Amino acid sequence: MATASPPPEGTPPAHWSDAPTAVVAYREAQESPEFGELRKAHRSFAFPLTIAFIVWYLLYVLLSNYAGGFMGTKLFGNVNVALVFGLAQFASTFLIAWWYSRHAEAKLDPKADAIKARLEGDA
Numbered sequence: 001m002a003t004a005s006p007p008p009e010g011t012p013p014a015h016w017s018d019a020p021t022a023v024v025a026y027r028e029a030q031e032s033p034e035f036g037e038l039r040k041a042h043r044s045f046a047f048p049l050t051i052a053f054i055v056w057y058l059l060y061v062l063l064s065n066y067a068g069g070f071m072g073t074k075l076f077g078n079v080n081v082a083l084v085f086g087l088a089q090f091a092s093t094f095l096i097a098w099w100y101s102r103h104a105e106a107k108l109d110p111k112a113d114a115i116k117a118r119l120e121g122d123a
Contacts, residue, residue, distance in 0.1 A: 029115055029118070029119055032115070034111060034114065038108060038111040042108055045100070045103050045107075049096060049099075049100070053092065053093075056089075056092065060085050060086070060089060063085070064082060064085075071085070
């Protein structure tokens with residue numbers, strides 16, 4: 001009984017044979033190691049930071065609901081802990097957006113541009 005030899009490297013799976021060429025190219029790009037690295041670089045930054053921000057936000061909400069005495073503590077003048085925490089929410093949002101843009105520019109954009117150039121070069 002003869003066994004079929006595996007297809008040559010870079011050959012799309014047989015079920016792609018009736019798909020348009022662009023679809024095949026995009027699927028190959030999606031399954032490429034470079035795309036996996038891009039996805040990993042994005043997820044390793046975005047997921048932990050998203051979880052940290054949600055925890056930080058929920059801490060603010062829970063303290064506001066259940067620790068009114070603490071949140072009402074005056075720090076100076078009419079500024080209390082709740083106001084400082086609320087303003088810190090805005091500051092942390094802008095800081096995260098800035099940090100992500102720097103991360104994307106340094107780590108994600110070069111990888112995405114390389115994948116895009118390869119796809120557009122094949123078109």
